[in-house]
Amino acid sequence: MGDGTSPPYDRPVDVERRSVDEASSRRANGPDWDRYADEYQATHGPFLGDAGFVWGPEGLTEESAGILGDVRGRSVLEVGSGAGQCSRWVRTQGGHGFGVDLSHRQLQHSRRLDEQTGVAVPSVRATATALPFADDSFDVVFSSFGALQFVADLDDAVAETARVLRPGGRYAFSITHPTRWMFPDDPGEAGLTASQSYWDRTPYVEVDRATGEVAYVEHHRTLGDWVALLARHGFRLTDLLEPEWPEGHDRVWGGWSGLRGRWTPGTALFGADWDPR
Ligand SMILES: C[S@@+](CC[C@H](N)C(=O)[O-])C[C@H]1O[C@@H](n2cnc3c(N)ncnc32)[C@H](O)[C@@H]1O
Numbered sequence: 001m002g003d004g005t006s007p008p009y010d011r012p013v014d015v016e017r018r019s020v021d022e023a024s025s026r027r028a029n030g031p032d033w034d035r036y037a038d039e040y041q042a043t044h045g046p047f048l049g050d051a052g053f054v055w056g057p058e059g060l061t062e063e064s065a066g067i068l069g070d071v072r073g074r075s076v077l078e079v080g081s082g083a084g085q086c087s088r089w090v091r092t093q094g095g096h097g098f099g100v101d102l103s104h105r106q107l108q109h110s111r112r113l114d115e116q117t118g119v120a121v122p123s124v125r126a127t128a129t130a131l132p133f134a135d136d137s138f139d140v141v142f143s144s145f146g147a148l149q150f151v152a153d154l155d156d157a158v159a160e161t162a163r164v165l166r167p168g169g170r171y172a173f174s175i176t177h178p179t180r181w182m183f184p185d186d187p188g189e190a191g192l193t194a195s196q197s198y199w200d201r202t203p204y205v206e207v208d209r210a211t212g213e214v215a216y217v218e219h220h221r222t223l224g225d226w227v228a229l230l231a232r233h234g235f236r237l238t239d240l241l242e243p244e245w246p247e248g249h250d251r252v253w254g255g256w257s258g259l260r261g262r263w264t265p266g267t268a269l270f271g272a273d274w275d276p277r
Contacts, residue, residue, distance in 0.1 A: 013206040013215055020203050022152040025217045026102065026127055029150045032216045033103035041083055041109045047251060050113045053089035055144055055174040056267035057256035058243040062089065067172045067239055067271040071095030074139040077164065079128045079157075079173075080146020084110035084121035091119050095140075099123035100131060102147070129156040136166045143173040149218055152203070158233045162274055169274045171235055177242065177265040180255070181220045187257035192264070198222060223268070230272050239271030 020028075033040075048054055053062035062068060068076070072094035078087045081099030083106060090097035099121050101107050107123050114120040126132045128147040141161045151157045161171055182194040199222060206216040221229070223240075230237050245261025256266045 012209040014209055016205045016207055017200075017202040018205055020152060020205055020214055020217045022129060022156070024214050025150060025152045025203075025219070028214045028217050030102045030104075033101075034105040037082075037103055037105035037109055040106075044253065045083070045085075047253075048083075048085045049089075050085060050117050051088035051092050051119055053086040053144070055241075055269050056243060057251070057253035058245055058261060058267055059249055059251075060241070060243040060267070060269070062086070065241065065269065067241070067269060068140050068142060069170055071097075071140060075137060076140040076142070077131075077133070077138045078121075078146065079131070079141060079143045079161070080148070080150075081110065081121070081123055082106045082146065083113050084123055085113070086142070086144050087121040087123075088113065088117060088119045091121065097121050098138075100126050100128070102127050102150075127151075129153050129160060131160045131164050133164045135163050137164045138169060139166055140170045140172075141165055142171070145174055145176075148173055149175050149220075152217075152219055154219070154221065154229060155232070158229055158235075162233045162235070162276065165274045167274065167276055170271070171230075171274060172239075172269065172271040174267050174269040175226075177268040178221060178223050178226070179264060180266060183255075183260075183264070185255035187252045187255055187260060189259070191255055191257075191260050201225075226268075226270060230270070234274060234276040235272035236275045237270065237272045239269070241269040241271075243267050243269065 071090050074095045076090045076095045076097045078099045081101045084099045087097030087099050110123050182198045204218045208215040242265040
């Protein structure tokens with residue numbers, strides 16, 4: 001879209017708004033991330049750091065946010081782990097970090113970085129809505145722009161997170177700030193004028209013009225939707241960070257830029273405790 005995490009296309013697509021179910025979202029987004037992975041890692045890898053933990057384009061690190069708490073000795077799952085940079089940082093802090101991602105190619109990059117850094121993140125190809133782990137396996141689950149906005153059945157994804165978390169576990173995730181949905185995905189002036197309703201949840205869809213197949217999907221929820229979703233699954237929201245654009249940070253990432261970042265938040269970072277009473 002939308003949010004600058006979306007893969008660019010080397011073939012023509014038509015952009016639409018229409019409802020897309022979970023199976024179609026997955027069928028489109030997995031191969032799409034496979035196609036985009038090389039460029040994503042080449043473009044953003046140096047900013048992310050091979051064993052770095054950044055919550056979003058503003059550059060907020062977990063080291064300074066501390067939203068996961070002390071990860072030492074903890075079992076930590078990253079959903080939508082990509083090349084595993086964040087989980088590799090978790091490992092350097094003494095945590096037991098594991099990754100899950102839908103894209104085979106992203107996981108190949110994760111393996112490459114395992115070898116380059118000597119810090120391996122055991123990772124598996126799976127989807128956020130069907131995590132291949134036993135109940136009560138993890139102390140912490142997180143996503144840094146991973147998976148959630150690509151999922152149609154978000155209740156299933158959060159239910160899965162609750163299932164694999166131990167009682168008292170921690171859940172944190174960053175997403176495109178929901179208010180960004182109103183604006184064109186443009187890092188310049190055009191990206192500062194609202195052009196659609198914040199409350200319109202109809203997914204953003206790219207359709208391959210040659211085949212008519214859905215090629216990419218992003219789903220939108222309002223801030224209120226996210227709060228209600230967490231409450232519904234037994235999470236107690238403790239944090240909602242909206243990182244400000246740092247002075248002197250001039251990196252452009254898709255629709256994120258200093259020009260927009262000085263006026264509107266680009267990232268929302270939620271932190272919650274699982275309190276299943
Ligand atoms: C914007 S990238 C973020 C990756 C990593 N956290 C980072 O900061 O580079 C989004 C990731 O979510 C993954 N993803 C998309 N849909 C998913 C799903 N349903 N389940 C698991 N991962 C998914 C993509 O393959 C991609 O690697």
